[in-house]
Amino acid sequence: MAQEAHEEHGDGFEPRILVFACNWCSYAGADLAGVSRLQMPASCRVIRVMCSARVRPEFVIAALSKGLDGVLVLGCHPGECHYSEGNYFTRRRGLFLKQLLEYVGIEPERFQVRWVSASEGAKFADTVEEVTEQIKALGPNRPRAHS
Amino acid sequence: MPKTRVGVFVCHCGNNIGGVVRVPEVVEFARTLPNVVYAEDNLYTCSEEGLSSIKSQIGEQNLNRVVVASCTPRTHEPLFKEACEEAGLNRYLFEFVNIREHCSWVHAHEPAKATEKAKELVKMGVAKACYLEPQEEFESEVFPAALVIGGGISGMTAALSLAGQGVDVHLVERERELGGLIRRVRTLFPTEQDTAEVLGPLIERVEKHPQITTYLGSEVESVEGFIGDFDVTVASDGAASELKVGTIIVATGAQELKPLELYGYSQLPNVVTQLDFEEKFKRDAEIPRNVVMINCVGARIPERTYCGRFCCTTAIKNAIWLKEQDPDGSVYVLHRDVMAYGVDIEEFYRRAMELGVRFLRYDIDDPPQILGEERAEAVRVQHQLMGREVVLPADLVILTTPLVAQEGSEKVSKMLKVPLGSEGFFLEAHLKLRPVEFSTDGIFVCGSARYPSNISESVSQAYATAAKAAIPIEDGFVRVEAITAYCDERSCSACGNCVEVCPFGAIELQEGRFGTTAHVNVAQCKGCGCCVAACPSGSMQQRGFDDRQLLSMISALAEEMTGGAGSP
């Protein structure tokens, strides 16, 4: 069915990007983008978590290995975490995981962490736009051969 | 265990969703999803009609999971959870799917893609719903005191209202006097009464009230904790006081824009703002004969798009005041539009014209010009009606500027972890549905801290926040949403990661039935989930956000791509 959509617009591959957004900042930011009617590519699927620190790095590994084109983890800006410390852990996990994934040959663009506050609707939209473009350029995440 | 029976309700939200997403197609798709036994679309699921449909279907279809695909959980989740509860379904067996803010509104020109996305979001929601479990909420105590930040009209009114309800109030004011911005204004519209007549008694009542403690020349240094249990540090002249409060009201107000570089302001001595005028001329300075006011200075322009809302009224007020002082003097008000809304203000506007105040509309692309080197001599402006240029003699030019965000707002925003809008004013949870409330429980905002508000607006907002802030204190407890962490002691091997990461010290290792394992103190747990992500064995989980639920959403989405992990 996804194909139909493409045909209708005559463009090629529309990446599927999984987004984790923290309830207090980034999810609110995404809502604000909507309220402000900021248009963005239909590539992202948001999963709401209370804090970006809830996002198990295992989720990222699983999502990419299952063939999703990208994973985007969004949290409050450092220092603004609703739980005061959560996003500092997100930051460290992100730093480590990014390098590990790159080492085994997964393009770093496919896993990104960004800080988006509740008032940054525009930043949310821009981030989605930007990441989508980057992943479009890479093409589909190689589907896993089930040998 | 009874079979999982999911009901899906997809909202058109009038045209908001239905105008883009092909809702019936989404409903049809939902019917094919595992465990979905019922699906329907509603014009407005949040309407009485929609809600009663949810309730009745829970009964008729014997639903034990409800998924609503509509707007954002941040505003409507409580509403739908109530509905489920009223129909006898535990409120935690409800799952929200956002296909408006996250879909129809942001893909307005791609109906096909938006529809596909909506389907996948619904699929993910249903996948999660299947793993939802009923939850019991935990109740935590609320400390019976409130903090009000800002001692202006709003702050004082809120403080009095709270104190009047028997709540202990701590009122913190940065200045050495109470009163805020209005203190510098001499008369008030539309009653034209002397500010002191209003402000004086108010300040006195605040200062006299036994349940209000006022901290002048003081600032809030830090705020920790959550609704019911905030720890606040107030710094006054080096001395610091530690307070405990249950709720907080932000009434930090706003400041008048100083239009530096505009119309010779700050270079020409007789070009002033309305507030300068109030302070200097309306006291004892002698009254100039020819006065020209320019409205919308620094407002409704690209870098500051909003309307100051009552600057016009202020101009009218001062124009009338001038005419009353000297009927023969000339007063011109150059404006872009006169915002004199409401019964009394409109009347006020008419009176000004009767008194001979001249209102001239100018064009922003051809703004008035100040003539004169040392001081303003006259103002040249293009008269739109006569279609020609006029030169108005001016002994005094008054610039009408809007209120802008209070300085220090960022600090307060970071401290309380509440958001600021793009113009720097505080941003409430929802313009229509949750005004004066922040999405963070127990913190409220009123007056010009929110956006420029005149006195009557500030007062009513102050009452609103006072009422809101008093509720949890009256109840004496708040329910903690059941999204707290818990540990499966059978599989926990006590590595201690969770203990280390918990920002609230809510977890400790204890001896138990299964040896040493992690234990979560629900009262302290705030449901961030840090510990869950740090647990290698998955023994630590978060209610409503456990690994099964989130992983099932990922798999549901991934399936769409791989055509099933199974394809050999």
Added chain:
Amino acid sequence: MERKKIRKSDLGLWLDRIAEEYELIGPTEEEGVIGFEPVDTSAALKLDYTNSLIPPKSLFFPPAESLFSFRKRGREIELEETKPMERDRVVFGIRNCDVSSLSLLDAVFGEDLEDAYYLERRARTALIALACPTPPRSSCFCTTFDIDPLSPEGSDILLTDVGDVYLVDVTTERGEGLVALSGDLFSPLSADEAQELQPPPVQMRKLDVSELRERIEALWEDEYWEKLSLPCLGCGICTYVCPTCHCFDMVDVGSTSDGARYRCWDSCMYSDFALMASGENPRATKAERVRNRYFHKFSTFPSRYGTGYACVGCARCLVHCPAGTEITQVIEDILAKEEVSE
């Protein structure tokens, strides 16, 4: 039937001819690991090897095989059966220990319950066995179970390395067919050759296991198993490299709306192997799991299928066990123990 010979230099020609007609599978090396893999040309084969790490049972009973896949389209469900194999196959270079392991597996997959997938692979696969090099690996002990590393039994063709030529014993019509593919490369042995060209007799340790079954059955309650399990890590290596281990698990991979049913190897050494939905685990301790494995090999399997012991003396488990557990030592311990207590 009479013995033939083929010059070593001609072996490649023959195998390449076979590869034209069949899927040719033989010993190859990847990352220092010997395994039986399909090859396009004989050049890809590795001939100087003792035996593969993963036994050739994997060719008939793969580590993971999709039995069928399913898709949910709306309310419809499509089922699609997976074909076990495309072309008929020829396996070259299999050793006799593994050949005889297949006859044990035949009992499992071919008797009262017939497994179509396994049986089709067996029926459509010819075996060209390669007699073991002499001396064999010091760990080998197949003769313990009366397996003759030089016997043509169980395979279609047996090749025996005697210097410049391989002796060729063809035992089945299918074998005849393979030889006929390039008959000119084969020639009968002259009388003298029949005399001279004999493989040297194979020397390897042989344990007397005639009473092994009775003795192990007497040891069910013995604390020996506890002791034996101390170093055991509970990994699955021994079962995965064992040519006779055949435990499997059936799992649906994918989702309820799109996936496949897989059969994949499982290991009785895993703590959750016997775990039941109720949470009950009849073999909760490592000692119980270790005991179970040897009991199955030396008691349960023979009594269940009326065969010999479920061990062919390939010694793979012994060589690869990370904790150094030796099945030969275990056998000796079992036999010794009984004697002591007699």
Added chain:
Amino acid sequence: MQERLHEIVRKLLAEGAIEYFIGYGQGFEPHDVAPCFVAQEDEVEKLVWGPLCAHNLSKYALRAKELDGKVGLLVKGCDARAIVELVKQHQIERDEIVVVGVPCQGQVDLRKLEEVLGLPLEVVKGVEDVGDDFLVTVGEEKRKVPKEQVLRDKCFYCKHPNSFEYDFTLGDVMPFSIDADKGEFALVEELEQLSLEERRAFWQKQFARCIRCNACREVCYACYCKECIFDSLAPRWIEKPPLLGENEIYHLIRALHLAGRCIDCGECERVCPMNIPLGLLFKKVQKDIAELFDYEAGMDLDQVPPLIDFKLDDQDPFM
């Protein structure tokens, strides 16, 4: 040294200070050594020590949990880090075990030795450490093999020839000086030099070969979870069949869980029957943890593991 070991263990058993001692014993073939559990004084002679004692016996320290009494352990310098971590991660009480530290000047990588000799390992009758060489007995003759040629990779940059965590010690040695002419992370860096595509191809090939026998997990000292997330049915992190995608998840999540825990004992790579170069994966983990967070596992009991800790000024490329 072996005698001294026998002495100590005999004494410990005689005094009933331990229920049993875990050391190394002769394996089936002369070249292979296996963990050896000694409970009786008369079995003490079974214990051996030499350059073939690769196993990280710290894994067995967890056995102490199951016993009323203590267990004794023979621990090399490198493996001592596992003891520190196990205590740090609340898996054992330090006083539940008796640690006998043994000085070590490098262990033999049997796969390398087989290559260097060009002969099957079974012809190797014994290996002795004679300073900068190993003395390898092949059949009747003794061959000198330079350590450079056959040392386990991790021994090239050995930081702890002596166990720094012990109750008894078999003495001290100087770290031998071998010019490995490459840094600790040289192999990882080589791989990092490759293009993303090449790295991907490399690892996909490796992961595809995995048969998921779980040996790497079971042999790992840090895999002590009562229930591994890979064995959990809900949530189901990986499917049982060893398909490429599932194997990839398996190895990456293991790498993640070992971040800040891996002490470079190299057991996972040693036991892998499929010769998957897991060392290359876990060296990378150690490298990044060291470079990003300046942390080395198993060195300091009070140092908080890197992924459950943070600094306000950690680098932040995510703005």
